[in-house]
Amino acid sequence: MKKTVILLLSVTALVTSCKDGAKPVNNPLMQKFETPFQAPPFDKIKLVDYKPAFEEGMKQHKAEIEAIVNNPEEPTFENTIVALDKAGELLNRTSAIFFNLYEAMKNDEMQQLAMEISPAVTAHGDEINMNPKLFARIKPLYDKRETLGLDALALRTLKLYYNDFVRGGANLNDADNAKMMQINGELAKLSLQYGDNLLKETNAFTLVVDNENDLVGLPETAIATAAAEAKDRGMEGKWVFTVQKPSMIPFLTYAQNRDLREKLYKGYYMRGTFTHANPDFLEDIKVMLDLGFSELSMEPVVTSAGDPAALTEQDKPTVFEQYEQLAELMLKRDDEGKPFTFYHYMIDLAGGPCIYKRISGCGSGTEYMAVTPWGDLYPCHQFVGDDKFLLGNIWTGVTNTAVRDEFAACNVDARKECRDCWARLYCSGGCAANAYHSTGSVRGIYEYGCDLFRKRMECALMVAVAREIKAAESDEANAPA
Secondary structure (H helix, E strand, C coil): CCHHHHHHHHCCCCCCCCCCCCCHHHCHHHCCCCCHHHCCCCCCCCHHHHHHHHHHHHHHHHHHHHHHHCCCCCCCHHHHHHHHHHCCHHHHHHHHHHHHHHHHHCCHHHHHHHHHHHHHHHHHHHHHHCCHHHHHHHHHHHHCHHHCCCCHHHHHHHHHHHHHHHHCCCCCCHHHHHHHHHHHHHHHHHHHHHHHHHHHHHHHCEEEECCHHHHCCCCHHHHHHHHHHHHHCCCCCCEEEECCHHHHHHHHHHCCCHHHHHHHHHHHHCCCCCCCCCCCCHHHHHHHHHCCCCEECCCCCCCCCCCCCCCCCCCHHHHHHHHHHHHHHHHHHHHCCCCCEEHHHCCCCCCCCCHHHHHHCCCECCCECEECCCCEEECCHHHCCCHHHCCEECCCEECCHHHHHHHHCCCHHHCHHHHCCCCHHHHCCCCHHHHHHHHCCCCCCCHHHHHHHHHHHHHHHHHHHHHHHHHHHHHHHHCCC
16 A cells, blocks of 8 residues: 555545535546646545545555456566556555645634544555465565565565554454454544644644844744734734744744744744643543543643633633642542543552652752753753753762752742642742743742642542542441451
8 A cells, every 4th residue: 555545544634525426527537637637626626536546545445456356367566566556546646645635724614524524535546455365475575575576666665555554453352353454444544633622723823923123033024924923913013933844943043032033933832731721621631541541641721820821710610620620530530440540640648759859859959960962961851951950960960059058948838829829839839940931030939830739639638548449338338256
């Protein structure tokens, strides 16, 4: 199966919309391209053409695979690998066109068809990869590959096909094949949904510049593009930058305003995470559990209150409810024999850290440091690149003792707000990086984060106590009479 088809199954895929009943005879996708360099005749291709082309492409591809499988001759490189490489021309061509269109001009109609077509194409690919008769022709060739007299290119092709089939499930038993096909089908839909969600968050973020001095360093083309974007959005006289690559990369490369570069970059890498745009994080947890993960963590974004990604007071009831439902889910899955670990709910009621560790903070900048590849020392990874937190380097040691001492004071006793908090010995004064990113000071109080932490501890205690009670009841029920 061609690499382009295999890639089709793993990338956020496909395109367009279609109505049933389109006539294949008039479908330009299913005819020879009478164009320069056989480029797709985009002016003739309509939305209704895509689905029939995919269906016919899969039908033809299946017939070509059957011809290879049923070939009575002994398998050779030519009648198996070359034939396999040439198979699926219509499907490959249609897929290539879809990829470009989907990435460039996705809309609701395209998304709807993609959700319908992608699982079908994924299942088609799985059937080929898991075809035992087809693999029975490929494996003997691979096993004696060094004796076939193949040149380097042909040998590489044979190895790629063999590895693709093995990774695609060719060596699995029937039960595992069925499980893998189910997972691949679910991933096909989830990938599309993820891409749609990511696109929405990408389009939602903007960096609006209203001071011309903040444009220093930018090329004139980037400035003009940002001005045009602002005008299109009804903000003439300003400059709008987005996290679309053509807008973002010039700004990150050339703008001299570091704070704005940081803001734009955060807008890019925080897409799709536990933010104001995605407070119902439990749905993500459930998906990962369904995919087989059992050790999970999901941390909320930490940023200044004015940041569009920052969790708000309006989000808090939703987040609290999510934490409570997560605790209930953990106990439910315990009963089902499918327990999982959630990092923030790990708590030891009988032991845990010693009292020194409980009051001394996380230890960043004192008990441990982050070391960059070039040898610089920072309190932790979240401060790397910020020169005011540079502690020293591996050759001279810690020379910025003022910063080290400031981090040493990040503990429960150093903050008066912590002294009366019932959860203080579980958080040990909190995270210095979170405090800095939310308040501007490593010794500040990230009050929103404190509220979330107390809620997590409340739920963690509930889970721990419930498990203790169940264990005691089980012991009592199983005790000798």
